[in-house]
Amino acid sequence: MTTATQVTKRSEVPAEHRWNLDDLVPNLEAWEKEYAEVRQLLTKVKQFQGKLNNADAIRDCFALEDEIGLHSERVYVYANMKHHEDMAEPAAMALSDKAKKLSVEASEALSFITPEILELSEEQLKALIADPKLADYKFTLEEMLRQKPHTLSKPEEALLAQAGSIAQGPGTIFGMLNNADMKFPKVKNEKGEEVELTHGRYIQFLESRNREVRKNAFQAMYSTYAKQKNTLAATLSANVTKNVFYAKARKYPSVLEMSLSGDNIPNEVYSNLISTIHEHLPLLHRYMKLRKKLLKVDELHMYDLFTPLVDEFDMNIPYEEAKQTVKESLKPLGDDYLRVLQEGYDNRWIDVYENEGKRSGAYSWGAYGTHPYVLLNHKDNLNSMFTLAHEMGHAIHSYYSDNTQKYRDAQYTIFLAEVASTLNEALLNNYLLEKTTDAKEKMFLLTHYADQFRTTVFRQTMFAEFEKIIHEKAEAGESLTPQALSEIYYNLNLKYHGSDMVVDQDIEMEWGRIPHFYTSFYVYKYATGFSAAASFAKQILEEGQPAVDRYLGFLKSGGSDFSINILKRAGVDMSSPEPIRQAMEVFEDLLTEMEKLAQ
Template sequence: MQNKLPKREEVAKELTWRLEDIYDDESKWESDLVKAGEIADKMAAYQGKLSESPKTLLELFRLHEELEHTMDKVYGYAHMRGDQDTGNATYQNLSQRAMSAYVGTSEKTAFVSPEILQISDEVLEDFYAKEPELTRYKRMITEIRRLKDHMLDSATEQLLASAGEVQGASQKAFGMLVNADLKFPSVKDSNGEEVQLSNGRFVPTQMSKDRELRKASFEAFYGRFQEFKNTWAALYDGEVKGRIFESKARKYASAFEAAVDANNVSPEVCDNLFSSIHDNMDKMHRYVSLRKKLLGVDELHMYDVYVGMLPEFDMSVSYEEAKELSLKALAPLGEDYLEIVKTAYDNRWIDVVENEGKRGGAYSDGVYDVHPYMLLNYNETLNDVFTLVHEMGHSMHTWYSTKNQTIIDAGYKIFVAEVASTTNEVLLYHYMKDHAKSKEEKAFIINHFLESFKSTMFRQTMFEEFERKTCEMAEEGTPLTAETLYDVYLNLNKQYFGEEMISDELIGWEWCRIPHFYYNFYVYQYATSFAAAVAIADRILKEGAPAVEQYKKFLSSGCTQDPVSLLRIAGVDLATKAPIDSALAVFGEALDEMEEAVKDI
């Protein structure tokens, strides 16, 4: 890890994404920004006319499809430019203008859903019969009508659409504060060397074998967040209040019910997750006990959570090595799959390394008319290798969906969004474990798999419990202050990690730094997706071609069915607790395997 972050212009070109594939000249972005407004104006002229004739409705949806293509490029380009350097005022201006355009076009077209709801089933069927091309938009129309009980009149829908930018203010302010404005101190390692902290570098320091560095970075990092505790609380409270406002306006019983219904998923899916996790909490506590034993510490602290359980072993993997590993691990998915992965590597779909001001974390984002993109902050750790194949899974899901569906039907729901990414991770795990060069390396790989379970099945469920509890508190009228949020988070941390873990006081401020708390009940889907992915990867490795074919059919299906039905294509039924319980059983087996692997080390 370099001690100083490079500036954006100092990063090697081949390690940056080629956003010129979207716009090779920003004047074209400007033109499309204007074009989007013009299309929205044309659509607005159809207000009050959608039930007149099938031809009128078809013309409206053709314009809608054109707007989707245009805004997808405008917004995608602007936000990725902004993310590569959050301190660049020019790109932040682009991002803000794109967001304003998105909200503006939403306002102008907010009449569409309410008017479609006013058309009777009989008239719609007659429209489809007289204008067969309308069936191109039937899935979208059906989805709008599914939410009929929660749609409002045109004027109110326009009002809610115009509130979109206001409701996104908390998330935007959080992002700017945590990525651009918040500065972290340098800390010293056990040799007295200074290490500069940042969002991107925090977890790598927590993975260090140097316990003094881990403790120092933990205290400095969360201490910095604590300094702004009231600001974080106000931002999160604003996020929650926005959800409650919209859920009440749409006549839902709760913000959570509104969020899952938007994805066409039953609340029972998340409730099943909570139930299974609580029933298997002993496995998490067993994991914590094993970690304490293998680290050989008298007290296990929260700054001991990320470091490998084999303190004398480590792996450093260059980006080039990671690419080769990914191709070998993903080989069971077929040559056609690998060819696209190679194209991503060879044609700069990926922004690889951290630079000053770059957004933390990692993500995949697709531009329908171009190709998917990936943002990484690669630091040569084993975790970074898994992050690479994780984001590649997202990108491949996007690639298959965009190649097989229209832009209207290609955008898969959040509920299934983490399945492809995690399936890739599980395939990588099995490949690396089976090809380990030593007992130590094998145990190190198993350790990573256990970490994935801990981080995804347990940690994300804990996050969801925090989100659910705090939203319910707000709905009941309990103020969301820094102190109440701290208490909820710290108590959950103690429950999940158990008595063998010292839940250090500063960990109660971890909620301040989690961006997903601004994603409207997103995180439980990491856990359900992880469970589905474990099952899918197992089928691919055991059954071969038939399972791969079904999996690719799932990847190619976009949002053409509800999420639970889509997963059934790949052989998994998340309407039951079975996949969750099965995945947690695998976690228990991995614990057994780890205990066996370290006996002779």
């Protein structure tokens, strides 16, 4: 493991490795102009109040709403992406704060639209849905009708919109604490050098073959979080309290039901996932047993989960090589898909390396009307190559949706979001396994794929179960103290990892460093998305062009229909536990192959 002892400053990163935000907004002056444009457009909204009772008025109001959305999205995305380049930089921080306030202001100004339209009778609404003048807004109106029982009066909706700034509080505080204020100690790397621990370096340390390096990084990480446990528990508890408030205000029986309702996902999809994974936990326990055997350790610890299982086999993959390999692996998706991928490579869609203050992790984001962007914190290893494939999957999904659908129908749901990213990973994995003739490399790749199952299906389902438990406790009036959160989290780790794993006490604080807990009931979609992607990959590799056409149709559908329907049309039925069971069959085959190689 090679690790620089100091984190690079933003100004020292070469231009070709930084995203080009000029494509989104050319400069600060243009941003201010865009910001002023939103403020000006918001003054026009009031003219529609009290008049949304006919097709003409509703069409014109929706058109204005779209225009405001297009401009404010650019303002918001640019400001926050600038902020993510260096979270401690004051000017970008101020820009982000200004954009958030504008977003809340826009939300408040537009909040009357839905409740006013929903004051119309069901017959009137159905007539509007059928009106040719509103053809572009048919799905919007159908959605309004579906959400009618949970839409409040105009004053109540305006009040909820005003509460938006407060609602953002827990997530914002956690982000600043986690990314800007929290400082980790120095730990020794394999060469005995003292190196500052960061979010980006943490997994690198856990991948080390030196067990002492892994253990020290693990303990340093969680002891740092433990020192902030009261603040972190208060922040997470505040986020849960906010969710409970909104669920009650909108007359949902639970936060879970409210969260699933946005995508029109039945509760059974969530409960099916947890129960189906519970059925298959013996497979994860079997993998833990295999990992313990291959590492030749008396006890398998939580810090042993990321280190390679193959002795003296390193996959050092420079970024340029990673790009080319990802491109080769995605050839089954056809020439047009590869064209878009290359466009992203060539035109600086990607912010590649970690720098001081940069937001941790990886994501794809953007605004309608310009190309998507990808944030990475790239290391020259296998995981980072898979992250590149994953995030470009998101980006190309957005590209196709934005270029096929109108603004209002382009944004796909979070339920669909993880399918495109995970499919790319499945194809990359398949490509690498087919290419290798080396037994050690094969075991290394099989381990990587098994770990994808562990982290994307089992671990995310464990997160999903944690969220379900803490929200149910809050809804029952119980306090979410740091002790309660840690106990719930620790016990879930015991259940999921089985008797061959020593579940170190330190892991009880892991809930304190998971950003997704501030986007509640999101993580289950990684597991369902992975399962859907496994199904798509199988179809594409076995059927060829007909399956590719169906899949590209899925990418181009955006959010023009309910998520379950979009997937079903493309050939995957997520309303049944079957795709999850199929994914578990793949995992079992994988384990069997690894066990054979391990003999």
